Amino acid sequence: MTKDMVPGVKVAVVGVTGAVGTEMVSVLHDRNFPLTDLRLFASARSAGKTLETPFGSKTIEEFTVDSVAECDVALLAVSGDFSKEYAPQLAERGVTVIDNSSAFRYDDDKPLVVPEINADAIGDAKIIANPNCTTAILAVALQPLHAKFGLKRAIVSTYQAASGSGAPGMKELEEETRNILQGGQSSNKVFVHPLPFNVIPHIDKFQDNGYTKEEMKVTWETRKIMRIPDLPLSCTAVRIPTLRAHAEAATLEFDKPVTPEAAREALSGAPGVKIVDDPENNAYPMPLNASGHYDVEVGRIRQSIVFGDHGLDIFVCGDQLLKGAALNAVQIAECVVSGKVR
Numbered sequence: 495m496t497k498d499m500v501p502g503v504k505v506a507v508v509g510v511t512g513a514v515g516t517e518m519v520s521v522l523h524d525r526n527f528p529l530t531d532l533r534l535f536a537s538a539r540s541a542g543k544t545l546e547t548p549f550g551s552k553t554i555e556e557f558t559v560d561s562v563a564e565c566d567v568a569l570l571a572v573s574g575d576f577s578k579e580y581a582p583q584l585a586e587r588g589v590t591v592i593d594n595s596s597a598f599r600y601d602d603d604k605p606l607v608v609p610e611i612n613a614d615a616i617g618d619a620k621i622i623a624n625p626n627c628t629t630a631i632l633a634v635a636l637q638p639l640h641a642k643f644g645l646k647r648a649i650v651s652t653y654q655a656a657s658g659s660g661a662p663g664m665k666e667l668e669e670e671t672r673n674i675l676q677g678g679q680s681s682n683k684v685f686v687h688p689l690p691f692n693v694i695p696h697i698d699k700f701q702d703n704g705y706t707k708e709e710m711k712v713t714w715e716t717r718k719i720m721r722i723p724d725l726p727l728s729c730t731a732v733r734i735p736t737l738r739a740h741a742e743a744a745t746l747e748f749d750k751p752v753t754p755e756a757a758r759e760a761l762s763g764a765p766g767v768k769i770v771d772d773p774e775n776n777a778y779p780m781p782l783n784a785s786g787h788y789d790v791e792v793g794r795i796r797q798s799i800v801f802g803d804h805g806l807d808i809f810v811c812g813d814q815l816l817k818g819a820a821l822n823a824v825q826i827a828e829c830v831v832s833g834k835v836r
């Protein structure tokens with residue numbers, strides 16, 4: 495740990511006007527993060543504006559390396575290009591950078607961390623990558639099952655909220671839904687097609703193998719976080735017209751025999767997991783219930799017809815702005831500050 499990080503730390507949130515940045519400030523407050531100073535940064539467009547936060551009214555500063563270098567920890571929530579340019583400069587100046595973009599997730603020398611699973615990967619790293627939101631939610635649910643039964647293969651389909659495309663994505667869904675309900679035509683700028691009353695099986699760019707980058711992120715990142723380098727995991731990522739919280743259906747095959755009861759036992763009490771699995775009473779994971787909560791909901795746990803006594807089907811739902819982004823980043827910062835990094 496560099497600089498004087500104990501007992502309190504100076505934290506910078508960069509991208510504070512965005513969907514993730516806004517949540518970071520709330521999570522820092524909610525979790526009573528040991529701050530001595532909190533500074534909020536965005537682009538020149540927002541500089542000078544006042545932001546009402548749980549810490550009181552605060553003025554947004556324009557991002558500069560010199561200003562953020564006055565802090566101990568920087569939580570970046572801007573973009574991959576931004577992080578590629580500035581994270582190394584900040585790290586060079588002694589700042590611990592926790593980055594929400596995909597810029598460093600696949601670098602062998604940069605940890606990609608979900609604290610419930612691999613906080614020990616942090617070590618002395620000055621740049622720590624926060625995973626893709628869909629991956630973080632999935633991995634929290636998979637890890638306790640993997641620990642008990644040994645994950646062999648996974649097939650995942652996602653139902654991803656508009657806020658996965660940031661504040662502009664939420665705004666477009668709300669405005670265009672209103673537009674259509676008032677008899678107008680929907681237009682779209684953030685999403686590749688109109689999202690209201692639609693689902694779009696296309697998130698991020700198509701790759702040579704026919705999968706999208708979002709789908710491949712789930713494969714690559716789950717392997718790295720769970721330390722199963724050759725895990726066969728296939729994903730179909732779909733944008734749906736919800737505002738917040740991603741849902742995912744996963745069909746899983748294990749090395750060892752598994753039953754829904756044994757799976758529930760493995761998941762019960764696992765960190766970051768809440769079992770919501772009472773179909774008799776119409777209780778299962780749903781975005782409306784998971785929104786605003788830290789835990790990943792897991793339910794619809796059943797024996798897989800395809801993989802038999804070695805397989806399960808599950809449905810998970812988590813707030814991707816929290817566990818998939820802001821909460822996970824703050825949890826990483828907590829590990830750094832408390833030294834739980836090995």
Ligand SMILES: NC(=O)c1ccc[n+]([C@@H]2O[C@H](COP(=O)([O-])OP(=O)(O)OC[C@H]3O[C@@H](n4cnc5c(N)ncnc54)[C@H](OP(=O)(O)O)[C@@H]3O)[C@@H](O)[C@H]2O)c1
Nearest residue numbers: 509510511512513514536537540571573594595658660661
């Ligand atoms: N949304 C999600 O569910 C999610 C989940 C996991 C990871 N992520 C990742 O987190 C990052 C942020 O996503 P988001 O959804 O929060 O995006 P967003 O809502 O579009 O917010 C982007 C933020 O970046 C700021 N910004 C843009 N250019 C800047 C610059 N040159 N200097 C300083 N600040 C600048 C914006 O400030 P202005 O208002 O001043 O323009 C805004 O605060 C992205 O890398 C994204 O891939 C997002």
